[in-house]
Amino acid sequence: MTGPAERVTMTSADSGVPQPSPVRLRPQIGALTDRGKVREANEDAYIVFRIGRFLERVMSNIPETELPSHAEDSGYLMVVADGLGGHEAGDVASRSALVSALQLILRSPRWALKLDDPGTREREISDLLGRTRGYLAGIHAILRRKASEDVRLAGMGTTMTGAFFVGSDLFVLHVGDSKAYLLRDGTLRKITHDHTVAQQYADLGVIPQEDVSRHRMQHVLTRALGGPDEDLEGDIYHLMLRESDRLLLCSDGLTDMASEAEIARILASAPGPDQACRALVDLALERGGRDNITSIVARFDAA
Numbered sequence: 001m002t003g004p005a006e007r008v009t010m011t012s013a014d015s016g017v018p019q020p021s022p023v024r025l026r027p028q029i030g031a032l033t034d035r036g037k038v039r040e041a042n043e044d045a046y047i048v049f050r051i052g053r054f055l056e057r058v059m060s061n062i063p064e065t066e067l068p069s070h071a072e073d074s075g076y077l078m079v080v081a082d083g084l085g086g087h088e089a090g091d092v093a094s095r096s097a098l099v100s101a102l103q104l105i106l107r108s109p110r111w112a113l114k115l116d117d118p119g120t121r122e123r124e125i126s127d128l129l130g131r132t133r134g135y136l137a138g139i140h141a142i143l144r145r146k147a148s149e150d151v152r153l154a155g156m157g158t159t160m161t162g163a164f165f166v167g168s169d170l171f172v173l174h175v176g177d178s179k180a181y182l183l184r185d186g187t188l189r190k191i192t193h194d195h196t197v198a199q200q201y202a203d204l205g206v207i208p209q210e211d212v213s214r215h216r217m218q219h220v221l222t223r224a225l226g227g228p229d230e231d232l233e234g235d236i237y238h239l240m241l242r243e244s245d246r247l248l249l250c251s252d253g254l255t256d257m258a259s260e261a262e263i264a265r266i267l268a269s270a271p272g273p274d275q276a277c278r279a280l281v282d283l284a285l286e287r288g289g290r291d292n293i294t295s296i297v298a299r300f301d302a303a
Contacts, residue, residue, distance in 0.1 A: 019240075020169060021167075021240060021242060023168065024303045025243060027165060027247075027300050028273050030272065030273030030276060030277045030297050032277035032278060034285065035292055038288075038290045043083035043091045043094055044082050044094060044292040044294040045080075045094035045098050046081070046249075047098050047102070048077070048078050049076070049077040050074055051074065051076070051077055051111055051113070051164075052073060056071075073166075076298070078165075078249055079098055079101065080250060081095075082176065082177075082178050083156065083158045088152055089152065089153045092153055093143055093158040097226070100138065100139045101139055125238070132173055136234045140226060143156065157224035157226040158176070159177055159224060160174070160175050160234075161179060169239075169240065169241075170240070171238055172237040174192040174237070175232065176225075177199075178250065180249050181260075181267075182246070183268060184246075186268060188261075191239065192235065194212075195224075196222060198216075198220070219252070246268075247298040251291070251294040252291065257289070258280065258283050266279045272299065273297040276295075277297050
C-alpha cells in the first residue's frame with residue numbers, strides 16, 4: 001500500500017515552481033488526540049485554523065449590481081506537535097510552539113493566499129517559504145528562552161509537523177519525528193523524513209531502512225524545536241493536491257502502534273475525516289497506547 005514520497009523540498013534557489021490544479025479544492029478536516037494508556041499527561045498538541053481575507057460590502061451609493069457583495073479567500077493551517085523533556089516541560093513545549101506560531105503569523109504583514117496568478121506565483125511562493133523559515137526560527141528562539149528562564153523546563157523541546165493549504169497548493173513544514181502522509185489513488189506516500197538517529201543511520205547506509213522502526217535509537221531526535229542548537233533547519237515540502245487526496249498529520253504515538261498499510265486502509269475506507277481520526281486513535285489504543293496519540297486528517301474535494 002505504500003509508495004515513494006512525492007515531495008519537493010523547496011528553497012529560494014529552486015526554479016520550475018509547480019502549477020496549480022485547474023480544480024480548486026476545499027478540505028474537510030477532522031482531528032483527535034488521546035493521552036493513551038501509559039502516559040500520565042498528554043504532551044501532544046494540535047491546531048487547525050482557517051486563515052482568510054474577505055471583502056464585504058457594508059454601504060455605498062454605487063448600484064449593487066456594479067459591486068461585489070462578498071468575496072473571500074481561505075487557507076487552512078494544521079499542525080501537530082509532540083513535546084519532550086518530561087511531564088511539565090513536554091506539555092509546555094508543544095503548546096508554546098503552537099501558540100508562538102500563531103502569534104508570529106498574526107504579526108506578519110502578509111499572508112499568501114493568492115497563488116494562482118502565473119505572473120506573481122513564483123515570487124509569492126518564495127516569499128511564503130521565507131516567512132515560514134522566519135516563523136520556525138522565532139518559535140525555536142522562544143522555546144530556548146523559556147527553557148533558560150525556568151529550571152523546570154530545562155531540556156524541553158518539541159517536534160512540529162504542520163501543513164498550510166490554499167487553492168491546490170500544500171506546504172508542509174517538518175522538524176522531528178511526527179509525520180505527514182498523503183493518500184492518493186489508494187497508495188500511501190510518506191511526505192516527511194524523520195529527524196532521528198536511527199533514520200540518520202539508514203540514510204548513511206549503516207542499517208537497512210526496514211530496521212529503523214525497530215532500532216533502539218528510533219526515538220532519539222537529531223532536530224527539535226527548543227533543542228540545544230542555536231540554529232535550527234526544518235524541512236519544507238511543496239505538493240500539488242488532487243481531488244480525493246487525503247492528508248494525515250500524526251504524532252509517533254500512532255505510527256508506533258499501526259503499520260502504514262493499516263493507516264492507508266483506514267484513510268481509504270473511513271466515511272470522513274472525523275471517522276478516520278477516531279479509527280486511527282482507537283487502533284493505537286487497542287495495540288496498547290504506549291504514547292500520546294494525535295491525528296489530523298483532511299480530505300480534499302472539488303470546491
